Amino acid sequence: MQAFLKGTPSLGPKPQKSKPTAGPSGEKRQKPVPWVEKYRPKCVDDVAFQEEVVAVLKRSLEGADLPNLLFYGPPGTGKTSTILAAARELYGPELFRQRVLELNASDERGIQVIREKVKNFAQLTVAGTRTDGKMCPPFKIIILDEADSMTGAAQAALRRTMEKESKTTRFCLICNYVSRIIEPLTSRCSKFRFKPLSDKIQEERLLEICEKENLKCTQEGIAALVQVSEGDLRKAITFLQSAARLTAGKEITESIVTEIAGVVPCKMIDSLLQTCYNSTFEKMESSVKDLIDQGFAATQILNQLHDSVFEDERLNDKQKSAIAEKMAEVDKCLADGADEFLQMIALCSVIMQQSSQNN
Ligand SMILES: Nc1ncnc2c1ncn2[C@@H]1O[C@H](COP(=O)(O)OP(=O)(O)OP(=O)(O)O)[C@@H](O)[C@H]1O
Numbered sequence: 001m002q003a004f005l006k007g008t009p010s011l012g013p014k015p016q017k018s019k020p021t022a023g024p025s026g027e028k029r030q031k032p033v034p035w036v037e038k039y040r041p042k043c044v045d046d047v048a049f050q051e052e053v054v055a056v057l058k059r060s061l062e063g064a065d066l067p068n069l070l071f072y073g074p075p076g077t078g079k080t081s082t083i084l085a086a087a088r089e090l091y092g093p094e095l096f097r098q099r100v101l102e103l104n105a106s107d108e109r110g111i112q113v114i115r116e117k118v119k120n121f122a123q124l125t126v127a128g129t130r131t132d133g134k135m136c137p138p139f140k141i142i143i144l145d146e147a148d149s150m151t152g153a154a155q156a157a158l159r160r161t162m163e164k165e166s167k168t169t170r171f172c173l174i175c176n177y178v179s180r181i182i183e184p185l186t187s188r189c190s191k192f193r194f195k196p197l198s199d200k201i202q203e204e205r206l207l208e209i210c211e212k213e214n215l216k217c218t219q220e221g222i223a224a225l226v227q228v229s230e231g232d233l234r235k236a237i238t239f240l241q242s243a244a245r246l247t248a249g250k251e252i253t254e255s256i257v258t259e260i261a262g263v264v265p266c267k268m269i270d271s272l273l274q275t276c277y278n279s280t281f282e283k284m285e286s287s288v289k290d291l292i293d294q295g296f297a298a299t300q301i302l303n304q305l306h307d308s309v310f311e312d313e314r315l316n317d318k319q320k321s322a323i324a325e326k327m328a329e330v331d332k333c334l335a336d337g338a339d340e341f342l343q344m345i346a347l348c349s350v351i352m353q354q355s356s357q358n359n
C-alpha cells in the first residue's frame, strides 16, 4: 500500500507534459464536448418546435412576472435546454451562477436538502439590476431537474417553501412523468407539455449540424436517423456523432445509421416474412437462426416484425389479430428472459400458420 502511494506522485508530471503540446497546436482550442452539448440551444428562440411554451415563456420573461414552472415530456425534447437558455437570457452569463440553483437527480434531494440548501438559497434577497447595469428580475430561479425522482416527502417539503419565498424565488420543476409529481405541487406551477419533435424539425436540426461539422449525409441517412430516434433529438444527434466517427469523412448512408442503431435492415425483415408466407418450416428456422446469429436483439426483430405485419395487405384483420396476440405473449416472455431463438420461432410459426389459412 505504502509503495503504491509512493509511486503515485510519478503520475504528476504527466498532465503537465500534455499541456504544452495541446496549447499551441490549435489557435482556437476546441473543447471536446459531445455534440448534444455543443448544439444545445443558447437562447429561447433556438428551441425548436415547442412554440407554445416558448411564446408563454417569452412573455413572462418580458413582464418579470414569471410563475413557478413545471416542464414535462419525453426525453430529448428540450426541457432542460429551455430553462437554462431562459435563465441565461434573464441574468446574463455573470449573474447566472449567483441567481440560478440547479439540482438534478445526481444531487442529494432528500427532505434535508430541501430544508437546508433550497430554503437558504431561496431566502436570499437579490437586486433588480445586473452588473452591466441592465435590469433583471428581482428573483432567483431554482431548477429541480428530473423532479419525478424526488421522494414524496421531499416534494411535500417544497410546498410551503414555494409559497413563502415567492417574493424572491421561482421554481422550475422538470420531469418526464408528470403523474409522479404530487398534486399540491402541480397546482402551484404553470404546466408546460413538451411534445416529441416532428420529423421535419429533427431533419432540419440534423442538416444544420451536418453543415457546421462538414459532414456528408444522404437524404435517406437523415430520414433513417429521424426514424430510429422516435422524436428524441438527443438520440438522433448522438447517433449522428457516432456515424460521423465511424465513416471518418465519408458519406453517412442509411445502412450506416441502421448498423449503428442496431436496426435490422428492412430487406431481412421482408425476406423473413416472405419465407413465413411461402416457404417451409426448415427455411424459416434457418432464417431466424441467421438473424439471431448476426447479433440482432429479439426485441428489435419483434418490433420491426410488428410494424411490417400490420402494414401487410396480404393478411386480413383476423389473421393480424391472432399474430398480435402471439407478439404480446412473446414480448412478455422475452422481458422475463426467455430464449430468444425459441421465442422467434414460436412467433414465426404463428405467422406461418395464419398466412397459410388464407390460401
Ligand atoms: N426543442 C429543441 N430544440 C433544439 N434542440 C433540441 C430540442 N430538444 C432537444 N434538443 C437537443 O437535444 C439535446 C437534449 O435536450 P434536453 O437536455 O433539453 O432534453 P430534455 O428534454 O431535458 O431531456 P430529458 O428529459 O432526458 O432530460 C440538446 O442538447 C439539443 O441539442
Ligand SMILES: [Mg+2]
Residues within 6 Å of the ligand: 079, 080, 081, 145, 174
Ligand atoms: Mg433534462
